[in-house]
Each structure stands twice: as C-alpha cells, then as structure tokens.
Amino acid sequence: MRNTIISLIAVLLGLIAGGLLMLFIGSNPFEGYTYLFQGGLKNISRIGDTLATATPLIFTGLSVAFAFRTGLFNIGASGQMLIGGLLATAIGLTFDWSRPILLLAMILMGFLGGALWAFIPGLLKARFNVHEVVSTIMMNWVAYWTVYYVVPGYFKGEFLETESRKLPDEATLRVPFLTDMFQGSYINLGLFLGIIAVIVVGFIINKTTLGFELKAVGFNRHAAEYAGMRVNSNIILSMLISGGLAGLAGVAMYTGNATSMQIGILPAQGFDGIAVALLGANSPIGVFFAAIFFGILYSGTGFMNAMTEIPPEIANTIIAIIIYFAATSILMERLLNKFKKRKSDNSAVKKEEA
Secondary structure, three states: OHHHHHHHHHHHHHHHHHHHHHHHOOOOHHHHHHHHHHHHHOOHHHHHHHHHHHHHHHHHHHHHHHHHHOOOOOOOHHHHHHHHHHHHHHHHHHOOOOHHHHHHHHHHHHHHHHHHHHHHHHHHHHHHOOOHHHHHHHHHHHHHHHHHHHHHHHOEOOOOOOEEOOOOHHHOOOOHHHHHHOOOOOOOOHHHHHHHHHHHHHHHHHHOHHHHHHHHHHHOHHHHHHOOOOHHHHHHHHHHHHHHHHHHHHHHHHHHHOOOOEOOOOOOHHHHHHHHHHHOOOOHHHHHHHHHHHHHHHHHHHHHHHHOOOOOHHHHHHHHHHHHHHHOHHHHHHHHHHHHHHHHHHHHHHHHHO
C-alpha cells in the first residue's frame, strides 16, 4: 500500500511539474493535459493503440523488476529484445507451419533468445563477479550489430535493405477479432501474453521456493550462501528469466506492433522498462499499471503536439520527472513517516487536553 501511495505521489508531482513547464512556455496546462489524455483514450481505436504501445513495456518492466527483486540490474533489455525479436522473425519468415504451432514456436524462440543473451552477463556475474550493468550494456551493442548484419544478409526486405521482409499474416500476433473490436488499432495477442507473464512472475516471486531463494540472494548474497542456497545458480537463473521476459518484449514489438525488423535502432522500450519498474515499485501488478500509464503518455504525445503548440518533449520531461520522484522513494517514504508521526503526536496532544 505504501509503495502504491509513493508511486501515485510521484505521478502527481510529475504532472504538476509538467503543468508548470507548460505555463513557463506560455501554454495552457489544462488544455495540454486534456489533449494528452485524449490522444491515448479518446476513442476505442486510440485505447487499442495505447494498450499495444504499453505491451512491450509490460515485458521490459517485468524483466527489470524481476532482476531488481533478485539483487541484479539488467540494463540489457534492449539487446535482449532485439535478439528475441530477431529469432521470432526468423522463425516466422522461414517456416510454413499451421498458425498455432508457428506462433508458439516464435514465442518460445523469442523467450529463449532473450534468455540466451542474458546468460552471458549472468555467468560473468556468478563466476567472476563482473558487474551486470557493464556486461549487459556491452551485450546491447553486440545485439545491435548482430541484427545490423543478419537482417540485410538473410531476411532483406523487397524494397529496403534496412528492414526485413514483412511477416505473413499467419506469423503475426495480430488477429482480426481484436483489430475489428478496436476499430483498426494495432492491438494484438501480445497484450494477453503480457497479462499471463504478470501472473506467472507474481506467482514465482511470491508463492514459490525458487522466488524466495532468488529474493534471499538479492537481499544478502553471503547470508543466502551460508544458508545453503546455490547462489551462483540462482544469479544465472534470475538473469535467464529476466532476459527471457525482455525477449518476449521483442516478440510483441516486432511481430505484433510491427510486422518487420529495422536495422540501426536500439529499442527505447528496453530502457523505458527501468522507469516502468521503478514506478511500479518492482511489483508485477504495479509494473502492469505503470506500463499502461506510460502507454497513455506516449500515445497522447503526438495528439497533444498536433492540437496545440506544446512540444512533444514536454511529455518526455514529465516522464523523466516521474522517474526521478519514483527513484527517490526512500526520501518520500521518510516524509510520509514524518507526516504520520506528526499527525499521531497531534492526536495524542488533543487527547491529553481533552
């Protein structure tokens, strides 16, 4: 409950700061926020696009949050997304199986691709204590150049060398009933996959012995080792799961929201997952709602810019401020405790006077 309050305060402070920025540049903040939220929620089509935009963020947020909960900082979700998306795209462009089998194979390969890309940093951390921030950043760029070489070399598009061939309809996560329901939106099955991932990750962390051991290693590696837990194995396993979740973000991104892969782009959703995890207090359900909120902001930015003279950078600034306040949750918690203590002291004084 306290984490939820802190996250809501962070959002409120971010929106207030954004409103002050709008006033500073001579714009009406009420008008700006009206168009910002209309852009994400105005009609059923925009709602569908917002949910589709939020879907990769659900996976990358879960990826970062899972690593956080186990004492690791996976900053390599972008590279893991690329590899997961690349393997899923390769399966979709290579095999002509029935759609259920094809989609299942693409999802599985996407997860395994992301997990494989996180395995190396996990192994380096467990065996040689190499900091995972450094190794995962390096793996991001290895993934970037891998895609840069593989896509034009083996899956080149018909007209552009900078993108892969378009996936056939049978190899995408888009389905007609969702497209029709949301009036042409690019919402897809990735959203339901994300909801399943939220439930599974929450169950693993909170209801299983594995989750307890992973959290114990995160709290105190030496104490967990003294208690007989396999610390190195748990570190590697944690990175595998975290990377696999990021790989699923690549599947949702490149076979759901899009139907091809472009080279020369390191997906920002991997880094945005850090912000989603912070705002969601590293809780799976918190990550889900934080991703939806970020999806609204991202979807509404273009509409706000089109309807007003407010630059789209304002929305990015709002997000940055929200992240800042979410990251300073310890300070905010102290302020809440101080306020609660002062309130209880005042109540005690009033009772004594009575």
